[in-house]
Amino acid sequence: MTQNSPQPTVAVAGGGLAGLAAACALADSGFRVTLFERRPYLGGRASSYEHPGTGEVVDNCQHVLFRVCTNLVEFYRRIGVEDKIRWFDEMTFIEPGGRTSVMRASPLPAPLHTAPSFLRFPFLSAKDKLVISRAIAALTLTLQPDTGRSFLDWLQRHGQTANAIQRFWKPILVSALSEDLDLISISYAAQVVRESMKSPAARHMGVPSVPLTGLYNAAGGYIRARGGEIRFRNSLETFSAESSQVRIRASEEEDVFDYLVLALPFDGLDRVLPESPEAAPLRAKLTHFESSPITGIHLWFDRQISDLDHAVLLDRTIQWFFHKSRLLAPRNGAAKAESGGSYIELVVSASKSLIDKSRTEIVDLALKEVREFFPAARPANLVKSTVIKEVHATYSPRPGIDAYRPQQATAWPRVFLAGDWTATGWPATMEGAVRSGYLAAEALTRAAGMKDSHFLVPDLPPTGLMRLFG
Numbered sequence: 001m002t003q004n005s006p007q008p009t010v011a012v013a014g015g016g017l018a019g020l021a022a023a024c025a026l027a028d029s030g031f032r033v034t035l036f037e038r039r040p041y042l043g044g045r046a047s048s049y050e051h052p053g054t055g056e057v058v059d060n061c062q063h064v065l066f067r068v069c070t071n072l073v074e075f076y077r078r079i080g081v082e083d084k085i086r087w088f089d090e091m092t093f094i095e096p097g098g099r100t101s102v103m104r105a106s107p108l109p110a111p112l113h114t115a116p117s118f119l120r121f122p123f124l125s126a127k128d129k130l131v132i133s134r135a136i137a138a139l140t141l142t143l144q145p146d147t148g149r150s151f152l153d154w155l156q157r158h159g160q161t162a163n164a165i166q167r168f169w170k171p172i173l174v175s176a177l178s179e180d181l182d183l184i185s186i187s188y189a190a191q192v193v194r195e196s197m198k199s200p201a202a203r204h205m206g207v208p209s210v211p212l213t214g215l216y217n218a219a220g221g222y223i224r225a226r227g228g229e230i231r232f233r234n235s236l237e238t239f240s241a242e243s244s245q246v247r248i249r250a251s252e253e254e255d256v257f258d259y260l261v262l263a264l265p266f267d268g269l270d271r272v273l274p275e276s277p278e279a280a281p282l283r284a285k286l287t288h289f290e291s292s293p294i295t296g297i298h299l300w301f302d303r304q305i306s307d308l309d310h311a312v313l314l315d316r317t318i319q320w321f322f323h324k325s326r327l328l329a330p331r332n333g334a335a336k337a338e339s340g341g342s343y344i345e346l347v348v349s350a351s352k353s354l355i356d357k358s359r360t361e362i363v364d365l366a367l368k369e370v371r372e373f374f375p376a377a378r379p380a381n382l383v384k385s386t387v388i389k390e391v392h393a394t395y396s397p398r399p400g401i402d403a404y405r406p407q408q409a410t411a412w413p414r415v416f417l418a419g420d421w422t423a424t425g426w427p428a429t430m431e432g433a434v435r436s437g438y439l440a441a442e443a444l445t446r447a448a449g450m451k452d453s454h455f456l457v458p459d460l461p462p463t464g465l466m467r468l469f470g
Contacts, residue, residue, distance in 0.1 A: 007032045007227075008448060011248055011257040013236040013272070016044020017430055018418035019263030020219040021075055021437025022444075023228065025455045026261075028078075029445055033228035034257070035220075036250050038235035041213050042220050045265075045390060046430060048211035054298070054384050057211045061296040061390055062322045062345050065206045067460060068195045069431035071438060073206075074457045079218045085206040086327065092311040093171070094321075095123050096372040100311070109464025111140050111197035123314060128164040135160060140197045141469055144190035148399045151189040152181040171312050175319050177427055178349045178394040179292045185399040188427045199463035207310065207322070209329040236264075236272050241412035259448070261440050263418040267291060267392055278411035288404040289421060294393035295351035297366045298324075300384045301342040305370070305377040313346075316369045317354070320347040341383065346370070351389070359387045394428035395421040408440040413447060416440040 008031050012023045015037030023033045041047055048059045065072050065085070076082045091103045101121045105113045119129060135158050138144070144154075151173065155165055170181060176192045177184050196203050208215055220230050231250070239248040239260055246260040262269060266289045273279040297318070311321045325343040346366050348354060354362055363385045371377045395401070405423040408416050418440040419433065426432035438455035445453035462469070 008258040009034065010259045010261060010444070011036065011236075011246065011255070012261045012263055013248075013250075014044065014263035014418070015039070015042040015216075015220075015230070016263060016265075016419075017046055017072075017075075017216075017433035018420060018437040018440075019044070019261065020216060020223075021071075021434040022261045022263060022416075022418050022440045023223050023437075024075070024078060024219055025438055025441035026444065027223050027226035027228050029441070029450065029453055031259075031448075033223055033226075034255075035223060035228065035230050036234045036236050037230065037232055040232045042216040042230070043213050045393060046212050047216065048213040051298075051386055054300075054386050056298075056300075056343075056384075056386075058298050058386065058388065059212045059296065059345070060388050061294050061393065062320065062347050063208070063212060063430060065430055066196070067201045067204045067206075068198070069206075069429070069434075070457050070460055071434045072431045075434045076215070079215075079222045081210075081215045081218045084208055084210050084215060084329075086209050088205045088207065088309065089200075089203075091203075091205065092308055093121070093123065093314060094311045094373050095314050096316060096369075098373060098375055099123070105200040105203075110199045110202075110462065110466045111136070112465070113200045114203070123167055125161075125163065128161050128168070131159050131161055132164050132168055134158070136193060136197070139190045139193040140466075144186050146185045146187040146399055146402060149186060150182045150399055151184040151186050154186045154189070155181070167314055171314060171319060175312075175347070175349050176429075177397050178294055179396050179398075180350050180352075183292075183396055183398050185397055185401065187402070188397045191427070195460075198466045199460060201463075202460055205310075207327050209327060211328075236262075238272050238274055239415070240274055241278075241415050243413075246412075246414050258414065259444050260415045261418055261437075261444065262415065263437065263440070265392065265419060266395060266421045269417075269419075282406060282410065285404040285406055288401065290396040290398070291392035292349075292394050292396045293351045293355055293389060293391045295348045295354045295362070295390070296388045297346040297348070297362060298386045298388070299344050299346070299363070299366065299370070299382060301344070301377065301380040302383050303340055303342065303376070303380045305342045305344070305374045305380050311373075313369070313373055316372070317348055317365060318346045318369050319349060321345075321370075321373070322347070342380070344370070355389060355391060359385075362387045397427050408436065408443045409447075416444050416447075 012035045093101045106116045237249045418436045420428045424435040
């Protein structure tokens with residue numbers, strides 16, 4: 001692209017994190033971006049909206065990040081919302097009955113920095129801690145390839161007790177990878193463990209202090225400020241790629257662009273692919289993907305039920321507790337806990353057991369469990385509630401799936417893929433989504449003759465003893 005050439009145009013289909021990351025990077029590189037989003041808001045599966053039944057703005061599901069998510073942190077910095085993330089360096093585990101245990105860092109070097117608090121966990125026996133420590137060492141210090149077996153099989157072959165699996169591995173990995181242990185590949189599980197152990201900062205957890213769409217509206221403003229356009233309620237129907245342009249049809253209208261980024265979920269991509277021989281290999285790969293659900297349960301109580309901001313809940317259906325009335329930034333100077341009440345969100349990853357349950361059944365189950373964990377919730381009155389099921393929340397990180405994750409470049413030289421399910425080197429996370437968007441932008445700019453465009457940022461460097469293992 002020469003200095004006097006016309007500004008090249010890019011259509012980005014999908015306003016989730018992958019599409020937004022690609023669009024922002026390309027807008028920064030001199031492309032005129034038009035983003036097509038079928039919803040009336042940005043964020044995709046990481047979005048929020050005003051719920052008609054409650055009148056409240058709710059997230060479709062609570063999303064968190066960690067310091068190891070370097071590209072996601074960079075993306076938030078790029079669009080100017082990094083200060084909307086609250087960081088925590090402690091993680092509380094709660095047992096039914098209310099007993100708590102806190103994981104925190106010590107002065108010991110990585111990967112030993114959490115060892116003192118881990119060794120004090122009362123909900124694990126001495127044998128549990130011994131076998132867990134051995135497994136963590138194996139996962140952290142040695143390469144664990146995808147062998148076609150599940151991580152549950154790996155745990156059993158490495159001598160993990162039933163209690164260690166239920167109370168340690170399950171809460172951590174089912175939440176991180178949104179799938180049951182018997183359906184998670186060994187390599188994905190090992191990556192989660194290794195990344196979390198590489199430095200004390202790695203496990204710092206970030207929680208948005210604003211509704212999710214409040215974050216991603218900033219990305220929309222970023223694109224518009226660089227001459228781009230957002231077209232809401234516009235769904236890509238199909239495209240045809242030619243040697244010098246890409247013709248798309250969206251909401252029954254046709255348009256022509258120089259390039260196209262398909263930032264769609266795997267289960268939505270097949271319907272927009274053209275009926276052509278070039279599409280056949282990609283279609284074949286898509287047949288190997290399956291999705292996993294996540295359910296968010298929103299409850300409003302008439303009084304405070306806990307002084308915790310968040311916690312991992314053990315031994316029950318609910319896995320995470322987020323105290324939204326404490327986490328969200330106060331509006332108009334109001335107190336965080338308006339009217340003295342508690343607004344909480346409960347998260348169940350891989351929530352297959354809840355998909356066929358009614359809202360009433362799920363709320364009743366949640367109330368029963370919350371009152372087991374938080375004694376102050378027993379006399380509290382439930383003011384209102386809602387349940388949000390993301391049936392196709394993530395792709396299932398099953399053994400062998402990496403062989404079918406496509407690269408960002410496609411059979412069409414002017415068409416590129418983005419999405420957490422593509423080949424990013426990361427599982428289905430917000431970090432993986434941003435990486436895919438940046439990788440798509442890098443591939444596109446190379447195709448446009450801009451050889452030196454790099455958007456990915458380096459991984460978090462290891463510290464302490466972890467530096468010895470790369």
